[in-house]
Structure formats: C-alpha cells, structure tokens
Amino acid sequence: QQPVQSPQAVILREGEDAVINCSSSKALYSVHWYRQKHGEAPVFLMILLKGGEQKGHEKISASFNEKKQQSSLYLTASQLSYSGTYFCGPIQGAQKLVFGQGTRLTINP
Amino acid sequence: DTEVTQTPKHLVMGMTNKKSLKCEQHMGHRAMYWYKQKAKKPPELMFVYSYEKLSINESVPSRFSPECPNSSLLNLHLHALQPEDSALYLCASSQRGQPQHFGDGTRLSIL
Numbered sequence: 001q002q003p004v005q006s007p008q009a010v011i012l013r014e015g016e017d018a019v020i021n022c023s024s025s026k027a028l029y030s031v032h033w034y035r036q037k038h039g040e041a042p043v044f045l046m047i048l049l050k051g052g053e054q055k056g057h058e059k060i061s062a063s064f065n066e067k068k069q070q071s072s073l074y075l076t077a078s079q080l081s082y083s084g085t086y087f088c089g090p091i092q093g094a095q096k097l098v099f100g101q102g103t104r105l106t107i108n109p
Numbered sequence: 110d111t112e113v114t115q116t117p118k119h120l121v122m123g124m125t126n127k128k129s130l131k132c133e134q135h136m137g138h139r140a141m142y143w144y145k146q147k148a149k150k151p152p153e154l155m156f157v158y159s160y161e162k163l164s165i166n167e168s169v170p171s172r173f174s175p176e177c178p179n180s181s182l183l184n185l186h187l188h189a190l191q192p193e194d195s196a197l198y199l200c201a202s203s204q205r206g207q208p209q210h211f212g213d214g215t216r217l218s219i220l
Contacts, residue, residue, distance in 0.1 A: 002151075030206070032208055032209075040213065041113075041199060041211035041212060041213045041214060042152065042199070042211045043211070044208035044209065044210070047207075047208055087151050087152075091206065095140055095142075095157050095159065095164065095165065095203075095205065095206070096154060096157065096165060097142075097154065097209060098154070099151035099152055099153075100151065101150070101151055102149075102150075102151050
C-alpha cells in the first residue's frame with residue numbers, strides 16, 4: 001500500500017526551511033528517503049530504522065515516529081541544489097520498496 | 110555518474126519489435142530491481158531478483174520478460190509492447206534491506 005506524502009509541492013526561497021511528511025497505514029520498520037532531479041535517477045538520501053537509528057550522508061535530517069507510522073524529512077537553510085522531487089519509501093518485506101507519490105520542492109534564489 | 114549503468118539511454122520501438130534493456134552493476138549487490146516510472150509519478154516496482162533468482166514479480170504483463178544472467182547483469186526483454194508502456198525504465202541494485210542505487214534509466218517510446 002502506497003505511503004502518503006505531504007505536502008505535494010513546496011516552493012521556497014533559498015535559505016528557508018521545509019518539512020516533508022510520509023505516513024503509512026502499515027507498520028513501519030524502516031523508511032528510505034530519495035531525491036530525484038528532473039531527468040535524473042533517484043538518489044538515496046537517508047534511511048531511518050526502527051529504534052531511531054538514522055543513516056544518511058547529507059546535511060538533511062529526518063525523524064521516524066513508529067507509533068504514528070510517520071517519517072518526516074527536514075531541510076534547513078535550503079540551497080538551490082535541494083530542488084527536486086522527494087520520495088519516501090517504506091520497505092515491505094525484505095526488498096519491496098514502495099514509494100510515496102512524491103513531494104516536488106522548488107527552491108528559488 | 111551512477112554506479113549502475115543502463116543501456117540504451119533512449120529507445121524508440123514499434124509495437125511489433127523485440128528489444129532488450131540492459132543493466133550492469135559492479136558493487137557486489139545481490140539484489141537487482143526493475144522499475145517503471147511515468148512522468149510526475151513515483152517509480153513502480155516491476156521485478157526483483159535476489160541472488161540471480163526472480164523473487165518478486167508485481168503482476169507485470171508477459172510482454173516484459175526479465176533475465177538475470179549473472180550477479181552483475183540484469184536484462185529486460187520487450188516484445189509486442191503497447192503505447193501505454195512508454196515510460197522511463199529504471200534499474201536499481203542493493204544489498205538486502207539496504208538503500209537502492211539507481212541507474213539513469215532508459216527512456217522508452219512505443220510508436
């Protein structure tokens with residue numbers, strides 16, 4: 001079942017903050033976040049694991065609320081390079097990644 | 110540059126043609142995936158191979174036929190496709206439960 005992301009689109013000015021939410025009707029054990037720029041492949045940003053462990057490699061943070069079955073991605077002091085479509089993807093079973101519908105983020109100078 | 114290489118980057122084919130998409134990775138990943146992505150939509154999982162065996166088939170029409178000749182290669186054979194099959198086809202690989210690495214995709218157009 002597809003997770004639900006909100007908002008569907010965000011327009012920011014450079015330096016502003018954004019929060020993207022991902023909710024699932026199924027129990028979450030881990031959540032992956034990806035960003036896809038126009039015409040490019042999705043790129044992994046962060047993985048959140050049950051128990052709170054967080055792994056990522058960019059200056060973007062995230063939270064994982066197991067009780068609410070929700071994950072949130074926080075982008076602070078946004079840069080132009082943050083523009084793109086963000087997808088969350090809870091893992092179902094061992095390998096099946098089901099993406100949310102995406103949140104389109106536009107950063108203007 | 111991505112670590113998952115897909116060829117060709119673009120493909121235009123008629124509905125009666127037979128063609129193949131190719132995907133290659135040398136990261137030692139034992140899981141490989143095919144996704145279909147339509148414009149402004151998320152990638153949709155089609156197939157998963159784990160240790161070179163098909164482990165997930167998301168009820169994909171038989172006109173799409175996957176093949177995993179070895180742990181580094183993944184093919185998608187196409188035959189008698191329909192116009193609605195026009196899309197970006199993405200390949201990905203990963204270790205079990207770990208983040209997936211995507212190729213740049215093959216943009217497929219069916220005439």
